[in-house]
Amino acid sequence: MKALRTGVIGVGHLGRFHAQKYQKISQLQGVFDTDFARAEDVAKELGCAAFTSMEELLAQVDAISVVTPTIHHYAATLAAVAKGVHCLVEKPFTYSLAEADDLLLRARENGVLVAVGQIERAQVVMQHLRGLGFASPRYIEAERLAPFKPRSLDVDVIMDLMIHDLDLVMMLCGSRVAEVRAVGVAAVTEQADMANAWVTLGNGSVANLAASRVVREAARRMRIFWPDRYASVDFLLNRLTFYRKGPGAVPGIPGVLEEVVELAPQDALEEEIRSFLAAIAGQGSVLCTGQEGRDALDAALGVGQAVKRFLETSSQSSAKGS
Ligand code: NAD
Numbered sequence: 001m002k003a004l005r006t007g008v009i010g011v012g013h014l015g016r017f018h019a020q021k022y023q024k025i026s027q028l029q030g031v032f033d034t035d036f037a038r039a040e041d042v043a044k045e046l047g048c049a050a051f052t053s054m055e056e057l058l059a060q061v062d063a064i065s066v067v068t069p070t071i072h073h074y075a076a077t078l079a080a081v082a083k084g085v086h087c088l089v090e091k092p093f094t095y096s097l098a099e100a101d102d103l104l105l106r107a108r109e110n111g112v113l114v115a116v117g118q119i120e121r122a123q124v125v126m127q128h129l130r131g132l133g134f135a136s137p138r139y140i141e142a143e144r145l146a147p148f149k150p151r152s153l154d155v156d157v158i159m160d161l162m163i164h165d166l167d168l169v170m171m172l173c174g175s176r177v178a179e180v181r182a183v184g185v186a187a188v189t190e191q192a193d194m195a196n197a198w199v200t201l202g203n204g205s206v207a208n209l210a211a212s213r214v215v216r217e218a219a220r221r222m223r224i225f226w227p228d229r230y231a232s233v234d235f236l237l238n239r240l241t242f243y244r245k246g247p248g249a250v251p252g253i254p255g256v257l258e259e260v261v262e263l264a265p266q267d268a269l270e271e272e273i274r275s276f277l278a279a280i281a282g283q284g285s286v287l288c289t290g291q292e293g294r295d296a297l298d299a300a301l302g303v304g305q306a307v308k309r310f311l312e313t314s315s316q317s318s319a320k321g322s
Pocket residue numbers: 009010011012013014015032033034035038067068069070072076090091092117118119151152
């Protein structure tokens with residue numbers, strides 16, 4: 001992995017962290033950003049080159065991260081794929097499904113790897129849970145609540161936050177979203193800032209997902225139900241709590257056994273980038289494939305459409321009522 005030559009396109013808030021990880025575990029050649037002063041700052045910090053054109057950077061690397069605003073993911077990834085450069089594209093993969101499908105096709109034609117930065121797969125609680133090899137849960141509840149930040153406002157809260165849980169739900173169930181009911185509210189921006197979705201998967205499992213980017217206190221939790229057990233997942237505390245029937249002593253719930261698993265924090269971004277570089281070197285697989293990133297986008301767009309329909313109907317009914 002140390003031998004791989006890498007770069008980052010778009011070194012704003014998150015892109016700078018990508019560049020730091022590449023510098024640690026590969027040969028970071030340089031960065032490109034349409035804001036050249038920003039590229040120079042990051043290049044100076046990490047001792048690499050600040051390129052004045054994306055093409056110059058692409059000519060010198062084996063792999064890159066695309067960490068521009070979502071609207072530019074397609075053009076940057078297309079340019080990289082055309083040059084035979086492997087890409088880790090931040091989430092959401094692209095802005096539209098047509099763009100995602102086109103990139104997947106071109107990646108296949110050019111024999112390059114395209115991975116998507118659905119970083120919640122790299123959280124230590126998810127990796128632990130997956131390692132247990134349980135069958136598909138029947139029901140999942142998730143909440144992902146974040147204080148307002150003036151970033152990622154080119155997309156709604158579904159593409160910004162809920163997409164993480166849609167992706168995890170599909171991963172845990174091994175099935176894609178088949179049916180969606182959703183509501184949402186535009187609280188601060190012009191797009192939905194809070195949303196609640198009820199999704200049914202192809203295998204019959206169900207998930208209820210809540211997301212908000214305008215709360216005072218952050219929460220990232222998931223409750224996962226199987227016929228014989230239940231897991232409560234806290235992504236912020238790196239804690240998994242399992243409950244199952246047995247000779248336990250949970251106060252107030254007779255006959256239920258509780259097991260708490262506290263995990264050491266893990267650098268999820270480094271884990272994601274390590275898997276990407278290892279997969280290029282033929283040593284394992286990426287955490288989220290381009291196809292899985294495309295499926296997460298598809299699900300998020302479906303929820304977004306349901307929310308838009310809700311917002312339209314509720315504004316029509318309030319107009320009639322007034
Ligand atoms: P940001 O605005 O801080 O940074 C974006 C950078 O891209 C800026 O420096 C900008 O100058 C540069 N840029 C814009 N257009 C460009 C282009 N065509 N070519 C090269 N550079 C360009 O945004 P951010 O918060 O770092 O988000 C970037 C991406 O990362 C978004 O797609 C966002 O959805 C994603 N993101 C993912 C997560 C996650 O949990 N995985 C978290 C935050 C952001």
